[in-house]
Amino acid sequence: xxxxxxxxxxxxxxxxxxxxxxxxxxxxxxxxxxxxxxxxxxxxxxxxxxxxxxxxxxxxxxxxxxxxxxxxxxxxxxxxxxxxxxxxxxxxxxxxxxxxxxxxxxxxxxxxxxxxxxxxxxxxxxxxxxxxxxxxxxxxxxxxxxxxxxxxxxxxxxxxxxxxxxxxxxxxxxxxxxxxxxxxxxxxxxxxxxxxxxxxxxxxxxxxxxxxxxxxxxxxxxxxxxxxxxxxxxxxxxxxxxxxxxxxxxxxxxxxxxxxxxxxxxxxxxxxxxxxxxxxxxxxxxxxxxxxxxxxxxxxxxxxxxxxxxxxxxxxxxxxxxxxxxxxxxxxxxxxxxxxxxxxxxxxxxxxxxxxxxxxxxxxxxxxxxxxxxxxxxxxxxxxxxxxxxxxxxxxxxxxxxxxxxxxxxxxxxxxxxxxxxxxxxxxxxxxxxxxxx
Numbered sequence: 001x002x003x004x005x006x007x008x009x010x011x012x013x014x015x016x017x018x019x020x021x022x023x024x025x026x027x028x029x030x031x032x033x034x035x036x037x038x039x040x041x042x043x044x045x046x047x048x049x050x051x052x053x054x055x056x057x058x059x060x061x062x063x064x065x066x067x068x069x070x071x072x073x074x075x076x077x078x079x080x081x082x083x084x085x086x087x088x089x090x091x092x093x094x095x096x097x098x099x100x101x102x103x104x105x106x107x108x109x110x111x112x113x114x115x116x117x118x119x120x121x122x123x124x125x126x127x128x129x130x131x132x133x134x135x136x137x138x139x140x141x142x143x144x145x146x147x148x149x150x151x152x153x154x155x156x157x158x159x160x161x162x163x164x165x166x167x168x169x170x171x172x173x174x175x176x177x178x179x180x181x182x183x184x185x186x187x188x189x190x191x192x193x194x195x196x197x198x199x200x201x202x203x204x205x206x207x208x209x210x211x212x213x214x215x216x217x218x219x220x221x222x223x224x225x226x227x228x229x230x231x232x233x234x235x236x237x238x239x240x241x242x243x244x245x246x247x248x249x250x251x252x253x254x255x256x257x258x259x260x261x262x263x264x265x266x267x268x269x270x271x272x273x274x275x276x277x278x279x280x281x282x283x284x285x286x287x288x289x290x291x292x293x294x295x296x297x298x299x300x301x302x303x304x305x306x307x308x309x310x311x312x313x314x315x316x317x318x319x320x321x322x323x324x325x326x327x328x329x330x331x332x333x334x335x336x337x338x339x340x341x342x343x344x345x346x347x348x349x350x351x352x353x354x355x356x357x358x359x360x361x362x363x364x365x366x367x368x369x370x371x372x373x374x375x376x377x378x379x380x381x382x383x384x385x386x387x388x389x390x391x392x393x394x395x396x397x398x399x400x401x402x403x404x405x406x407x408x409x410x411x412x413x414x415x416x417x418x419x420x421x422x423x424x425x426x427x428x429x430x431x432x433x434x435x436x437x438x
Contacts, residue, residue: 011131014196015139016146018078018123021189023150025085025116028182029054029109032154034248036178038255039162039171039267042102048248048385050106055378057113058120062367065121066212066219074126075197079190081119086187088112093179096172130198148283156275158182163268219364226365228415232356235414236369237376238407239348242310242400243341244380249388249396250316250337254330258323261393263330273331274338281335285342293346298354299416302347303408309344310404312337317397348373355416 029051037047071077088111095104127143128136158178165174223229254270256262265273289308293301315333324330352369359365380403388396 009196009198011135011139012142014193014198015127015142017189017193017196018127019143019146020150021082021085021186021193022116022120022123023147024154024182024186024189025089025112025119026058027151027154028089028179029113029116031151031247031251032158032178032182033105033109035159035251035255035267035270036162036171036175037102038252039166039175040096040101041171043385043389044249044252045385045389046102047252048388049382050102051109052248052378052382052384054106054109054113055374055381057110057117059371059374059378061117061121062364062371063216064118065364065367066216068118068121068125073199074122074129075194075199077122078119078126078197079194081115081122082190082193083187085112085115085119086183086185086190088115088183089179089186090183093176093183096176096179101172126197148279151282152275152279154182154275155279156271159271159275160268161271163266163271166267219361220368222360223365223368226356226359229356231410231414232351233372235407235410236348236352236356236372237379238410239306239351240373240376241380241403241407242313243345244377245384245387245400245403246313246316246337246397247341247377248381248384249393252388253316253320253393256393261320263319263323265330269327273327273334277331277335278338281339282342285339285344286346289343289346292343293350298347298350302351303411305344305347306404306408306411307344308340309347310340310401312340313397313400313404317394317401320394320397351414355414 033051033054034047037051038044068077088108092105092108092112095101095108098104131139158181161181162174162178165177169177226232251270251274253262254265254273255267256264258264285308289305293305295301296304315337319330319333352366352373356369357366387399391399
C-alpha cells in the first residue's frame, strides 16, 4: 500500500518545481557548457567530444533505474539528487578558476549528468505514484512547460547575463558567476522540494537486489527479441544524425569570429536569439507537430515530420553562406530552424511509444527506447566537431542536410505494426521498473 502524507500538497505546489529542477541541469550540460567553453577558447572538436561523452549518463540511466526501487522513499531520492546536482554545478563554477579547469569541470559536469539522469528516473516515478491517471493527464502540460522553462532560463537570461558580464570580466569569471547562480537555483529547488513533495514510499522496497537484477535482465532480453528491433534501433539512431550535429555546432558557429566563417555574435546576442524566439518557436512546433501526427497517423506523418525536422537546417547553410549582420534576419532563421526541430521531433517520440515500447514491459522498453534515442544524439554530437573542423562551417551544414537522407529512406522499411503478442503487463515485474524515465 502507498504511504503518503496525511495532507499531501496540491500538485501545483510541487509539479512545476520538480520539472524545473529536472530541466535545469540537463540544459546546463547539453547546451550551456558548450557556449561556456567556446567563450574560454576551447576548440570545437574538444567541446563536441567531451560534452557528448558526458551525455552518456542519459543513455544508460534505464539500466540502473530498477535498483532505485530498493530505496525506501521516492521523495528522498528526488531531493538528494537535486542537492547533489546543485552542489556539483557550484563546484563547476569554482573549477573554472583552476589551472586544469577543463578536465576538472568536465568531470564535475559528469557528476551533474549522472545526478540529473538519476533524478529524472526518481522524479517521474514520484509523479506517477503521487497522482492518479486523471491527475497525471491534467498536470502533464505543466510538467512539459516547466521542463522547457528551464531551457528558456538557461539559454535566455543566463546566457544573456554571461554575455553582459563578459564585457567587463574575463570569460572564466563571467561563467563562474553563471554556474554559481545555476547551482544556487538548483540547490534552492532541492530545499523547497524537501518541503513541497509528497512523501511517497517505494512499494517494492522489500524486493531483493537479486530479484531486481533478474527482472532487469528479462527486460533487456525481451527488448532485443522484439521483431524488427535492430532496424528500429538503427532508425532511432539515424533520426538524430542531423539534429545531434546541428544542435552542437550551430551555437558555436554563431559565436565564431567572422574571419573564421562564423557570425561573430556576442554571448548575450546568442542568448537573445536562442532563449527568446528560438525557444518559443520550438514549443510552438512541438505542439503543432503533435496535432499533425494525430491527424495523419504515425506511418503517413513520419516522412513529413523528418522533412520538417531537417529541411529547416537550410537556415544554417543560408547563414554560413551569406553571413548576415542583421540580428532580425539571424533570429528569424534560428526561429525557423527551431520550429522545424520541435515539429519533427514528435515523430521520434511517437515511434518509440507506439512501435518500440508495446509489450510486456511497456514502461521499461519505452525507457530503453529513449536511451537509444539519446545514444543517437550523443554519437553524432561527439563526432560533429571533427567533421566541422575538417569541412569548415559552410560545407559542414551541407553535410548535415545530407545526414537526413538515410533515415528518410528507412521510413520505407521499418515496421509500423501493432504491438506484439503478449502485450499484457505483469504487475509484479512491471512495478520494479515503473520509475524508468519516459
